Amino acid sequence: MQSSPLSKYGSWFHLAFLVLGYTAAGWILADYNASWIVWLGTIAVALHLSKAGTAAIAVATTWIVLLVGIGALTWSYPKHFPIGGAKAVAWSLILVWIYALLMVLLLAFANRPIQAIGLTKKQGFYCLVILTWTSLLLGWLVYQLIT
Structure with a gap:
């Protein structure tokens, strides 16, 4: 299947947004002071999404709802949120929740974008795993260095 140069550029933009988005997700998890269980669950969900693609959306959204529900029950909010109280938590x-759904x-x-740049399905899986996990780690690291 021949892909146009325009779709290749779109694929690179998709991957760039993926890296930026998961870097921000790593920052967010660090700002919420997420436990190692949350980090492992998020990494596992990213692994499953990388492998199964759209078939894993239900599992990923369930994970997000679980985390947001626990956050609501424990009144969790990030350290650097400008206001406090119930409004900040909500x-x-x-x-x-919205951001996590977009990342999922x-x-x-x-x-499809991975295959448009010429990677096989197996190479694409490894590429996505490396991109998401490295981006999450980068977000955590940047958070640690700046705050």
């Missing part, structure tokens, strides 16, 4: 969790969809639909 708004931070709503924003994180971005990763779930990454198989």
Whole structure:
């Protein structure tokens, strides 16, 4: 299947947004002071999304709902949110929920852009795993260095 140069550029933009998005996700997890269980679960969900693509959306959204639900029950909000109290908890969790859903969809639909740049399905899987995991780690590292 021949891909046009325009679709190749779009594929690179898709991957760039994936890296930026998961770097921000690593920052967010660090700002919420997420436990190692949350980190491992998020990494496992990213692995499953990288492998299964759109078939893993239900599992990923279930993970997000679980985390946001626990966050609501424990009144979790990030350290660097400008306001405090119930409003901060509600708004931070709503924003994180929307953001996480966008990241799930971005990763779930990454198989086609990966193949458009010429990688096989197996190479694409490894590429997505490396990109997402490295980006999460980079977000955590940048958070540690700046704060």
